Amino acid sequence: MSDRKKLFIMLIPIALILIASVLWIILSHNGSPKSGYRVACIYQNGALTEEIRMDSLDQAIEKTIICDQGFNRVRIDKTSVSVFESDCPGKDCTAMGTVESEYRPISCLPHRLVVVIELRDSDPGLDGVAG
Amino acid sequence: MRSNSRMILSKVAALGLFAAVALVLYIVESLIPSFIPIPGIKLGLANIVTLFLLIRFKPWEAGIVLLVRLVLAAAIAGQMISFLYSLAGGLLCLLSMYLLLIFTKKKWIPLVSITGALFHNFGQLCVARLLLASEYVWTYLPYLMLSGAVTGLLTGLICLFLHKKMPSPETIRGEGMQDPEADNEDAEKK
Numbered sequence: 001m002s003d004r005k006k007l008f009i010m011l012i013p014i015a016l017i018l019i020a021s022v023l024w025i026i027l028s029h030n031g032s033p034k035s036g037y038r039v040a041c042i043y044q045n046g047a048l049t050e051e052i053r054m055d056s057l058d059q060a061i062e063k064t065i066i067c068d069q070g071f072n073r074v075r076i077d078k079t080s081v082s083v084f085e086s087d088c089p090g091k092d093c094t095a096m097g098t099v100e101s102e103y104r105p106i107s108c109l110p111h112r113l114v115v116v117i118e119l120r121d122s123d124p125g126l127d128g129v130a131g
Numbered sequence: 132m133r134s135n136s137r138m139i140l141s142k143v144a145a146l147g148l149f150a151a152v153a154l155v156l157y158i159v160e161s162l163i164p165s166f167i168p169i170p171g172i173k174l175g176l177a178n179i180v181t182l183f184l185l186i187r188f189k190p191w192e193a194g195i196v197l198l199v200r201l202v203l204a205a206a207i208a209g210q211m212i213s214f215l216y217s218l219a220g221g222l223l224c225l226l227s228m229y230l231l232l233i234f235t236k237k238k239w240i241p242l243v244s245i246t247g248a249l250f251h252n253f254g255q256l257c258v259a260r261l262l263l264a265s266e267y268v269w270t271y272l273p274y275l276m277l278s279g280a281v282t283g284l285l286t287g288l289i290c291l292f293l294h295k296k297m298p299s300p301e302t303i304r305g306e307g308m309q310d311p312e313a314d315n316e317d318a319e320k321k
């Protein structure tokens with residue numbers, strides 16, 4: 001195999017991965033037209049443990065989430081979520097700051113926690129069930 | 132002292148030194164605050180040592196230095212979980228770079244390093260996916276791929292520089308050492 005061929009075999013997958021990554025980031029930042037309402041979801045060990053409808057919040061609420069390994073404190077308001085305190089090693093979760101996008105979940109790997117905004121379809125029939 | 136045991140001793144000493152350098156780079160890096168708030172984004176400075184050893188030494192020697200560094204780093208930090216990430220990322224990175232160095236006959240070292248960094252970050256994310264049991268981790272993948280390309284290029288260029296500037300393998304491996312494989316590799320480059 002010629003050197004040129006080998007170089008292309010290496011370059012093309014790398015280029016494709018990088019182009020796809022840039023496209024994904026651009027598209028996720030521009031966002032889609034938002035219909036429905038947004039909920040702050042808290043997952044522990046992959047299971048949804050809490051769901052808070054955000055547009056009904058008049059002021060920010062704070063929740064302390066306890067797990068076997070420690071705790072995380074989560075703040076949720078009308079537009080954003082954040083993990084503002086944690087006793088985890090590394091503190092990646094608090095470093096992620098305040099997030100307003102559905103495409104930027106906050107995760108705490110040592111505590112196996114994910115805090116993420118999800119979009120729900122407006123369905124008047126289900127409103128009473130939420131919460 | 133017989134030259135054989137001397138050879139082994141000098142090799143062990145050299146590998147120990149490389150492991151120490153890798154560990155120091157690893158610790159220095161952990162002190163630098165992350166510039167992008169995505170879990171797993173790191174400079175990967177210790178990868179310079181892995182790649183350098185793959186180029187100059189035998190793959191299993193690079194593997195031993197990697198494992199020693201990871202175990203010591205985990206012992207210092209006392210974090211079992213980050214050890215798992217680093218292990219998965221580090222081994223995937225090592226394997227991919229090893230295969231690519233054979234494929235390219237040790238050319239385009241920065242490109243090999245970039246590929247290694249992409250595999251490293253992918254391996255880490257796979258462990259994160261298993262631990263978090265959430266598909267949401269994949270949203271970090273694009274960021275980890277872009278940062279891997281940048282940091283992989285950086286560490287690859289540093290490694291290329293070291294490879295060009297450092298004394299020949301014979302000097303590093305200890306004098307009087309016979310290593311037909313190294314001679315073959317040098318011959319191939321010419």
Ligand SMILES: [Zn+2]
Pocket residue numbers: 086088089090091092093094107108109110111
């Ligand atoms: Zn955390």
